[in-house]
Amino acid sequence: MNYTEDQTKYMIDEYTSKPTTITVERLASELEKSKKSIIGKLSREGVYRRSVYKTKSGDQPITKEEMVRELEDALGFNLEALAGLEKAPKNVLKLLKDNLCIT
Numbered sequence: 001m002n003y004t005e006d007q008t009k010y011m012i013d014e015y016t017s018k019p020t021t022i023t024v025e026r027l028a029s030e031l032e033k034s035k036k037s038i039i040g041k042l043s044r045e046g047v048y049r050r051s052v053y054k055t056k057s058g059d060q061p062i063t064k065e066e067m068v069r070e071l072e073d074a075l076g077f078n079l080e081a082l083a084g085l086e087k088a089p090k091n092v093l094k095l096l097k098d099n100l101c102i103t
Helices: 005-017 021-031 035-044 064-075 090-099
Strands: none
Touching: 005 021, 005 035, 021 035, 064 090
16 A cells, blocks of 8 residues: 555654554545554554553563573572473462562
8 A cells, every 4th residue: 555755644643643542533534545554554654653462560571481481590599490380370470580589
């Protein structure tokens, strides 16, 4: 799908002033293009920012495997020393990590 220079400038201006999915939907409607097309064009122009997933508490998500590796590093164990710990509940791993002051 082709965009004129004016359309591209308009899209960039609108999106950079308010980078939300609502803006993308509005632009798609105004320019009679699909949301994917708008996102693609904004991405090619280097301005589109993908939304970042956050947990319910607002933290960056971390896998249990990553938490176990951090615990191993903090305790000075080798990679297999805590094998199976990744099967523990995530809140238990977080409790261990927090009490060991691992950030």
